[in-house]
Amino acid sequence: MKRKYFRIVSRLIPMGAVGASLLLGSVLPSSAAERPASTDTPVSQRLKAIREAAFVAAGPGEIAREAHRDFHLVWGNRWNNWGRRVVRPGWGVPWNNWRNAWPNWNNFWRNW
Amino acid sequence: MPTIELLVIQPTPFCNINCTYCYLPDRNSKDVVSEQTLINLFSQVFASGWLDDCLPVVWHAGEPLVLRPEFYRNAFRTIDRLKPAGVTVSHAFQTNGMLIDEAWCAFFAEEKVNVGVSIDGPRRFHDRNRLTRSGAGTFDKTIAGIRALRRAAVPFHVISVLSAESMAAPREMFDFYVAEGIREVCFNVEESEGDHVSRSLADAGIEAAYYNFLKEFWRLSASRPGSIDFIREIEQAVGQVIRPDDTPMGNQMVEPFAIVSMDWAGNLSTFSPELLGLKNAGYDDYLLGNINRDALVDLPGRPSLARMLRDIRAGVAMCRETCQYFSVCGGGEPINKMAETGTFVSTETKYCRLTKMRATDLVLDAIERAREGGNGDDCSDMGRIGLPEPAASGIEQAGN
Numbered sequence: 174m175k176r177k178y179f180r181i182v183s184r185l186i187p188m189g190a191v192g193a194s195l196l197l198g199s200v201l202p203s204s205a206a207e208r209p210a211s212t213d214t215p216v217s218q219r220l221k222a223i224r225e226a227a228f229v230a231a232g233p234g235e236i237a238r239e240a241h242r243d244f245h246l247v248w249g250n251r252w253n254n255w256g257r258r259v260v261r262p263g264w265g266v267p268w269n270n271w272r273n274a275w276p277n278w279n280n281f282w283r284n285w
Numbered sequence: 286m287p288t289i290e291l292l293v294i295q296p297t298p299f300c301n302i303n304c305t306y307c308y309l310p311d312r313n314s315k316d317v318v319s320e321q322t323l324i325n326l327f328s329q330v331f332a333s334g335w336l337d338d339c340l341p342v343v344w345h346a347g348e349p350l351v352l353r354p355e356f357y358r359n360a361f362r363t364i365d366r367l368k369p370a371g372v373t374v375s376h377a378f379q380t381n382g383m384l385i386d387e388a389w390c391a392f393f394a395e396e397k398v399n400v401g402v403s404i405d406g407p408r409r410f411h412d413r414n415r416l417t418r419s420g421a422g423t424f425d426k427t428i429a430g431i432r433a434l435r436r437a438a439v440p441f442h443v444i445s446v447l448s449a450e451s452m453a454a455p456r457e458m459f460d461f462y463v464a465e466g467i468r469e470v471c472f473n474v475e476e477s478e479g480d481h482v483s484r485s486l487a488d489a490g491i492e493a494a495y496y497n498f499l500k501e502f503w504r505l506s507a508s509r510p511g512s513i514d515f516i517r518e519i520e521q522a523v524g525q526v527i528r529p530d531d532t533p534m535g536n537q538m539v540e541p542f543a544i545v546s547m548d549w550a551g552n553l554s555t556f557s558p559e560l561l562g563l564k565n566a567g568y569d570d571y572l573l574g575n576i577n578r579d580a581l582v583d584l585p586g587r588p589s590l591a592r593m594l595r596d597i598r599a600g601v602a603m604c605r606e607t608c609q610y611f612s613v614c615g616g617g618e619p620i621n622k623m624a625e626t627g628t629f630v631s632t633e634t635k636y637c638r639l640t641k642m643r644a645t646d647l648v649l650d651a652i653e654r655a656r657e658g659g660n661g662d663d664c665s666d667m668g669r670i671g672l673p674e675p676a677a678s679g680i681e682q683a684g685n
Contacts, residue, residue: 177656178652178656180656181652181655181656182527182652185527185655186527190520190523190524191514191515191520193523193527194503194507194516194519194520194523195507195510196507196655197503197507197523197648197651197652197655198503198504198506198507198508198519198651199504199507199508200651200654200655201500201501201503201504201507201651201654202504202654203501203504208646208650215609216609216610216645216646216649217609217610217611217612219649220526220612220613220645220649221530221612223526223527223649223652224527224528224529224530224612225530227527227528227529227530228529228530228531231529282291282537282538282544282557282558283444283471283473283517283640284345284379284444284473284558284559
């Protein structure tokens with residue numbers, strides 16, 4: 174199953190989250206079309222396959238270097254009641270945590 | 286040793302409006318945090334050894350702009366004096382925007398404050414819930430505040446609480462943001478928190494409505510590059526789904542002291558910030574101590590923390606065992622578990638079905654469509670939507 178996702182994931186990762194979001198958004202149907210047939214596969218299996226493909230596509234060395242350097246800011250489930258993209262202090266370009274600002278592999282508080 | 290990732294400070298519990306879905310219990314109180322309380326907090330936070338090199342501070346849990354800029358200038362300089370070299374403090378305000386004027390814009394610019402404005406979309410959605418105490422709508426003043434930010438070139442994002450009605454109108458919402466120059470959007474759903482019981486979450490079909498709203502809003506944004514720069518729910522879900530297999534994953538809301546919340550009186554809490562101010566005899570009202578009386582570094586030993594942590598971890602373990610989506614959220618949010626099920630020792634909530642599961646489904650479905658070669662509308666393929674060829678693959682070596 175990992176092989177199934179390798180091609181698309183290896184194309185998306187170099188674009189960063191912003192570019193990947195733009196491209197993935199562009200393939201969505203305008204109508205309330207039926208969901209893709211492969212949604213029959215359990216979600217956890219699909220997530221695992223995508224991440225294994227991403228691991229191979231990105232290369233563990235580069236990921237690990239950036240991951241462990243700034244773990245607390247980059248990943249996890251964060252409170253979302255303040256809303257902001259993960260940024261370095263102050264204004265300017267969103268913190269480029271990995272390549273083209275790949276974001277938020279965490280769960281954040283959503284109320285800011 | 287804990288690591289504080291976010292400090293949430295209630296400068297005042299007072300709010301100048303009275304939203305129907307508000308969870309804050311003391312929003313009529315005009316108390317204000319004292320300078321000494323701030324000194325006690327930051328001197329102990331900086332001395333704790335619990336920080337990385339930067340500390341985001343969110344002024345929240347009441348309307349922060351009911352205090353004047355001079356209050357915050359003084360507070361920021363006090364914090365600067367206490368701050369050790371090598372630590373950067375960033376400040377963020379979440380505001381209803383009604384009091385934003387030129388003086389506030391100047392302050393935001395001078396201090397480089399991250400500004401979030403709460404607006405629920407066009408007037409007909411916003412004024413359903415975001416009301417004054419006399420029941421009048423607040424849209425006009427909020428949009429005036431947003432326009433002031435734009436005139437002053439102050440960066441900002443908005444948080445919009447979605448209702449069943451606004452979820453049914455993604456194009457109207459999109460057109461509104463674009464017309465008002467709002468480029469960074471975050472969507473919350475009306476949650477059950479504290480004494481507030483969400484009406485929207487009880488609606489039949491709300492999950493499908495949320496999925497379809499996000500899908501259409503995302504599609505519209507992608508079809509007009511440069512219109513909306515950031516949709517938080519999408520960017521986070523994309524990042525969480527396409528996450529290399531070896532990357533660690535955490536959940537800020539279930540780690541003790543990852544978030545530290547302090548009310549105006551110096552009372553301290555952790556986990557979900559919304560817990561601060563709520564009542565629960567079994568957990569000592571979720572309070573760990575008071576910064577004016579207690580040592581921050583002693584708080585990990587408090588019995589109330591041990592009880593909360595035991596139950597929160599039990600709930601996280603249940604999520605890990607039973608939920609297909611555990612890897613994208615790490616065990617949910619304690620405030621929503623408590624509000625919806627009455628206990629931390631629980632798993633799936635309506636809140637996580639909406640905000641985590643359906644958003645994840647949407648990204649997974651988009652990946653399937655991209656993998657299959659487009660949206661089916663125009664038989665587009667990867668080449669046509671501009672995807673580059675991948676670099677050399679290591680997939681064969683890695684096996685299946």
